[in-house]
Amino acid sequence: MSExxxxxxxxxxxxxxxxxxxxxxxxxxxxxxQATWDALPEHVQAxxxxxxxxxxxxxxxEAKAAARAESAAKKE
Amino acid sequence: xxxxxxxxxxxxxxxxxxxxxVATNPTxxxxxxxxxxxxxxxxRPTESRGTRAANYRSKVTKQWSEWxxxxxxxxxxxxLPLLNMAVAPVTSPTTPPTAVNSRLWTFTRPMTSDTEKxxxxxxxxxxxxxxxxxxxxxxxxTIGADATGDDAATMQFxxxxxTEAKIAAPTWPTMLNGPLITPLEMQLWLDTSSAxxxxxxTGMFLSAEFSTDATRSRKFLPAGPGGSKTFSRTGVGTSxxxxxxxxxxxxxxxxxxxxxxxxxxxxxPWKVRVRMNGPLIxxxxxxxxxxxxxxxxxGTNDDALDWGDWxxxxxxxxxxxxxxxxxxxxxxxxxxxxxxxxxxx
Numbered sequence: 001m002s003e004x005x006x007x008x009x010x011x012x013x014x015x016x017x018x019x020x021x022x023x024x025x026x027x028x029x030x031x032x033x034q035a036t037w038d039a040l041p042e043h044v045q046a047x048x049x050x051x052x053x054x055x056x057x058x059x060x061x062e063a064k065a066a067a068r069a070e071s072a073a074k075k076e
Numbered sequence: 077x078x079x080x081x082x083x084x085x086x087x088x089x090x091x092x093x094x095x096x097x098v099a100t101n102p103t104x105x106x107x108x109x110x111x112x113x114x115x116x117x118x119x120r121p122t123e124s125r126g127t128r129a130a131n132y133r134s135k136v137t138k139q140w141s142e143w144x145x146x147x148x149x150x151x152x153x154x155x156l157p158l159l160n161m162a163v164a165p166v167t168s169p170t171t172p173p174t175a176v177n178s179r180l181w182t183f184t185r186p187m188t189s190d191t192e193k194x195x196x197x198x199x200x201x202x203x204x205x206x207x208x209x210x211x212x213x214x215x216x217x218t219i220g221a222d223a224t225g226d227d228a229a230t231m232q233f234x235x236x237x238x239t240e241a242k243i244a245a246p247t248w249p250t251m252l253n254g255p256l257i258t259p260l261e262m263q264l265w266l267d268t269s270s271a272x273x274x275x276x277x278t279g280m281f282l283s284a285e286f287s288t289d290a291t292r293s294r295k296f297l298p299a300g301p302g303g304s305k306t307f308s309r310t311g312v313g314t315s316x317x318x319x320x321x322x323x324x325x326x327x328x329x330x331x332x333x334x335x336x337x338x339x340x341x342x343x344x345p346w347k348v349r350v351r352m353n354g355p356l357i358x359x360x361x362x363x364x365x366x367x368x369x370x371x372x373x374x375g376t377n378d379d380a381l382d383w384g385d386w387x388x389x390x391x392x393x394x395x396x397x398x399x400x401x402x403x404x405x406x407x408x409x410x411x412x413x414x415x416x417x418x419x420x421x
Contacts, residue, residue: 015250016250020153020253022252023250023253043203047247050248050249051250052250053250
């Protein structure tokens, strides 16, 4: 069973440059699973929610791809 | 209750739309260490009360705060908002000819106006306490690169602000990871009669340090009973900058640098361009564009020169410090350019 993703990372929305992406120190530039999210202090969670490159839901295309992959895994 | 940990301390700024209009949240989270210090003036009247105690009464008459960023890595991203405070408001860059991703930010010190941006200063460990202070002005900064040492190029900024206030932890922006600059990739041009940037100096240039104080004043104005004790406006006076250069004393340094100092025209200002280069941004049609911070400086030396040494004391150096003078061609005494791939402030 896949881990719950609390925040999804969208690299295309990173305000930095391709060679030097912007970041929130202590927060991975990647999807944040629930355990990672829960371990962040409240003020850092607020910083993540204010950042343009993290979202609470997957992009629609990514959500469909994940659903198809899970459906294919169940059939096997 | 948690105690303040230096590890979790943050320093940020938000450039203000008009001076003194306080921002809610920082818009730049700076990677440099720093602090915001509460300041005040306290008056103690000289009194004679027939006792040995000197003081019976006192009064705080003025309040403000001072901020400083310790010398840290110079990078072409985080320096941009700081130069908006220290030199001139520049919100958009130009694109160098043929460049695709490279941008040139030019900060020319205004000669006839006072337009440097103010910023709200944010500081503290969010787990313990955060503070903010409006109307932060930059009063001095230093940019240096020393090829004789082990450090990368550094920058240091400081100034003052209105009285600070405790705040709930604000929302912080993402932090920009700017590329650091190696002193060994520096370039220097030194001219007197030719245009600045004509004559490259190679094989002996070791270090450069640019430093300036803005001569900025705080204006405290009475505001009636219960009025604020902090300043309402700032003023600006004349000021100059210094550029300290160090050369290895080679025979070429004697004919290039020493002979200028003892030439028949020692009052002719030196036109110096120091370019502190960082990593490559892009190569376009055979032209390489690098991250850099470049200082254009016109000036003369107060003291003739100093002799130093380096390389474990095995070599002599020639050290000269220039004080800036107005250049009619540039219409200023010094300016700073930043080439980077950052397209917005």
